[in-house]
Amino acid sequence: MTPWPPLLALLIVVPLTGAVITPVVGRTRAVRSADWSLGVMLATSVIALVLVVQVARVGPFSYVVGGWVAPYGIELRFDEFGAVIAVICLLGTLAMVFSRRYAAQAMAEQRIPYYYALLLLNLTGMIGFAVTGDLFNLFVFMEILSLSGYALVAVSGEKIAEMAAFKYLVMGAISSLVILLAIGILYALTGSLNMADVTGRLAGAPAAPLAVAFGALTLGFMVKAAAFPLHIWLPDAHAIAPSPVSAILSGLVVKVGIIGMLRVYQIAYGSGAVDMRALNHVLMWLGALSIVMGAFFAVFQDDIKMMLAYSTISNIGYIIMGLGLASSYGMIGASVHVFNHAIIKATLFLGAGALIFQTGKRTLTDLAGVGHAMPWTVAAISVGAISIVGIPPTAGFVCKWYIALGAVQAGHPFFAFALVFGALFIFIYYIRMVNAFYFRQPRDPAILEVTEAPASMLVPVLILASLCLIMGVMGSLPLSFIEPAVQRLLLPLGGG
């Protein structure tokens, strides 16, 4: 039983329309735009939920917009990897709730409706990116989310924010161009833009252009994913953006690079025309390097959000390594980490946002002792910290376990070693954070007078923190969900 087919289309149409209308709704009173966009996100979430349940029951399905079949029409394709929309909607909704109080403080009132509109647009871009079956649309959605992302970074209007946004923009634009180039080559080779179609027609294509195309795609997506050393845009952008935006950017937007890579794999393995081994090797090393270097840079940060931004690089390293290992365990671990990391990182960024909102301070030195003043928020952050380091039984552990298992399975125990000890490195800076919050004497005693964050901020953070735990304890759920997709993906390799 397939769901009502246009549902897939609605998934994109609803938030897109919502985004366009938001400024109008919020024209008279900014707060209405918050209500409106929250409503839109809730509606989208319901649709997403139905779809995810569907894909879990019957497997991938697609919807051809307007009835035009491939290669001419626009195909929307929903598979297990696309289930990332569930997380997108979840984080989107929570970010909306969180923003109610946050945005009011962080930016001028007249900007608020545009902020929500951009947020919705950004989420739409990501949803579209996850469910499209068409290379060109992939590019289009990518641009939507990138452009709205640049704007969101700069939304506060401060000088430094604009600088960060500009850096982000330059890197983003270059990577988009590289990806566009690759899509062009693929189109030239196959005469189609539909991914399934391209996969089918690639066999027998000349090797040199193919190598350029896949190399370019990988390079582009790696920039988007901020793998070391292509990460330089990320720390500033993520640290300077408003916290809910940081949560979205760090939790979700970088994952666009990963989902893109998964699509690349689908095409490459599906067609059997491309030898990915060399590329895999590069990815493995890139992953290992990202883990270590991300952690290394994070150790020297005092700004809490900067620290979290660098930790994103490390965690993306996990995922990239998992992909590069190309073994079933590694792939499963990497795919699940796309979900889990999103949740964890959102916990941390939203928690950090709540701290900054309440105290007005953002360095560890200044925040010393805040754990006594804001116990719930800091407890949630601690859970997130434990989770991101991969201490069992939290969400982070499940993925770490699987990726490391994958490394051994693929015959690269060294990478298991790098992963496990990289995680240790990560712990060093998180423990600094926890130390500062709980165990250091406050630099300014006034911090002990700070009150707990308002409910609209606290509740999302707590929900996310408990998800960190739930996803760890119920770790089998996403794993078994994603497993058929990975098996399908690796089938051409002999089942992984």
Place this chain on the structure above:
Amino acid sequence: MEVVDARAALAPAISLVCAALVFASADNTFWRRFFSIAAALAKLVIVMSMLPGSLRGVVYTFNLVEFTEGVGLAFRADALGMFFSVVSSTLWLVTTIYAIGYMEREPNRRRFFGFFALCVSTTVGVAFAENLLTMFLFYESLTICTYPLVIHDETPEAMKAGRKYLIYTLTGGAFVLLGSIVTYQLAGTMTLSQPGILPLAAGRTTLTMLFVALIAGFGVKAAIMPLHGWLPSAMVAPTPVSALLHAVAVVKVGAFGILRTIYNIFGVALLRELGVCTWLAGLAAFTILAASVVAIFQDNLKRRLAFSTISQLSYIVLGASLLTPLAATAAIVHIANQAFAKITMFFVAGSIQRTTGKTTVHELAGIGFRMPYTMAAFTVAALSFIGVPLLAGFVTKWYLSLGALEAGEWWYALVMLASALLNAAYWLPVVYTAFFKTEPTAEVEVHEAHWTMLGPTLVCAVFVIFLGATVSVPGMPFALASAAVKFVFGM
């Protein structure tokens, strides 16, 4: 006979609940104490209720969550696990009572008791872990839960010690994780319910590397030299924590992990074939002697205790790595023997510190007249470490020496003797100073610690005597150790 029984999961869970309640009880002293003691009692009752069955050979299992096939959170209370959990839950109760007395005027008591309960929860989790993954999970959690206890005082010194502690133990944890992964890959399972799961076909080099990884991982907590660095610095923690760290939870979990690695993951037969245990035994013997030598030169009582712990723990490792039934018996019973004797000493050190403010050995002149019962307990423990017959330590020494002979490696029996003498060299001076040197101030008045501290101290000292005097101490069953050994050696 295996029985599915929720008690195997309930035992670790109850301390978890206790922790939650303690955190929730805000700063209400009464409820905090009530929950702490009630949970300790409840846990003891649960564990003890499983004991008769366990002695009959019943193994209680309980699968909590399954991640994927064969990998999940599962509990299994076999003889070895029961032994460990009986020891830890008994000691938890006494340590809790002691801690209530000790922490009377300390700040952050809620945090302290909350994490205290969590530590025990995770310890019993390790004891009852059915597979390596569950074990690792609790092993790591223990590391985290202990950290706030180590740095409880929040002094720069404590923070530094805490950092050192974390770096050491987390590195160890990483090795354990690595080992678990490779084990799973090689054996296709991670269960700890078999006497060995790895096939020799996996290749000698691989297996040796795996062994090294797992032993290094667990060895950090078991403080095998040269992985012991964290332990003496962690002495800055409040005394009940030190007691918990050194007698019950952290270090024993490491030693327990080594036992599991040797007996349940590799299995005795495979290890005999590989021959790696010779090196481990040598390392353990070195640790036993070297740590004792270092201990002689420590003036701070707690530091001396720390090095003594390092030395004593390697008894367990040595016993396990000799791969003979008698040595294995020694290794297992030493879990209890060391625990009770060492915790007695820590209690004493804490009582002295609280009552008189003294922390170094040379300050203790005449303390034996001031606190006669406390120091009597200390003397019993000290004699136990020296291996005086009728006390707990002797049983270990006896079995370990026999085990060494059984393995045909008689020189380890000499190590035992040398260690006994070294133990005498650093414990007897303490007793001597306490009882036979007079205090600078002539006025001597009996001034014992509060009963909440004195009571647990004496109880533990009595246990030290019981454990040495007879095999039939209620609730401290030698039979469990024998059963575990029989299972492991297929007898």
Place this chain on the structure above:
Amino acid sequence: METEATRSLLPLAAFLLPLAGAVLTLPLRKISARVRDITLLALTALCASVAVWLAAHVAGGEVYETYLLQLTPDIWMYLRVDALGALFGATVAVLWMLALVYSWGYMAEGHRLGRYYSFFMLSLAWTMGVAYSGNLLTFLIFYELFSILTYPLVVHEQTPEAMAAGTKYIIYILVGGSLVLLAIVLTYFAAGDQTLTTGGILSADIGQQRLFAIFWCYIAGFGVKAALVPLHGWVPDAHPAAPAPFSAVLSGVMVAAGSFGIMRVLFQVFGVELLREMGVMSMVTILAGFTVLFAAVLAVNQDNLKRRLAYSTISQMAYVVLGVSLLGSDSTIGAIIHVTNHAFMKGGLFLCAGLFIRRLGVHRVSQLDGAAKRMPVTAAGFAIAALGMIGTPPLSGFVSKWYLGLGMLETGNPLLLVVLLGGALLAAIYLLPIVYRMYFREPVLTADDKVTTEGREAPASMLVPLVIVTLLTIALGLGASLPGMPVSLARMAAETFFH
């Protein structure tokens, strides 16, 4: 000729009575010192009568045993009273009782008295355990306990010398104890847990090398306590430092416990035949013979009375080892009774030394001039004990030396008579001058002594034990051949050893 053992709680009582005393010491002091003293005496007297009763019945051919505790699944703590143990036990209990009474007068009331009495009683309990141990592990347990728990008694005075002596004591004893433990572990591994009844539990099958290792571990381990040269270092320091009543038991029975251990081990662990086969005993003989003479020569030069007596103990105890090492039945009888005889003689000498210290403030031999005039009874006791020590008939010392001499001839070692007689001669050289000084020199008075040279005799509570000990020395010599006397028990024991 194994007799069926009778289950009995009496051996346990002999052990528990003093233990109860040790526990009661502190609470009883709260009532009054007098109550404590009387209770302790009653308990010790009971213990002594139990021990004597047991000895009498064992002499009548009975053997008693008690199962005490299950230490491990395969090892019981097990008491068994045979001829050897019964004799030693009776000696221990009687001497201890006398020393206890003596302590009333000797020990001034002070805050350390509670410690003194309780450890005094504890030591008795453990030593009774050593005497009655039925297997090696039980033996080890009591042996270690009494070795370590006598430490507080050695350092009781807490003077710097006493502390130094105590440290020396504990180091020697722990090393020795460790060697014994090692030997017992090796034995257990080779032969399992067997009761000490048969003529040897080890067999030659376990290999010559291992047998030698076990043997020397035992000899060295017990040799520390038995003060065999060169393992004797602690003895001359510990004796002068300890309070006199404790010196008496230390010298009388505790050093003997080492010799007792050597006997147990040689005859009941190795067995005579195995030892002959191994051919190691001649080395022990040489060691013991050397100790006899060497220690005696050293004793001659000591001016400190208790120190001189300590060296005498080393020399005399080596007789026991010497007798045992010959592996002849007469020499063994001599060795066994010498333990008992020496206990009372040396006990008597130390009691006298204590009286000189307390009543005259005299520690040195050279200060004893004319002591007999001021303390006639004490001096007489000293003289008799000294004569016994030299081996003058008809005192008890003569009996043991007689048997030892017989044994030497029996086993074909007439040369050793030189050692025996040389030891006796040296004993005369180091003891008789003291007697001479006491009786025939004029007292040298110190400033506060000027007023009177009379009336310094000790109170009755201290004299009575001395008199009893002296009488025992005479009685054990005169009545040596009567039934029920030590000789008959020793003969029984020797018969079981030599079949």
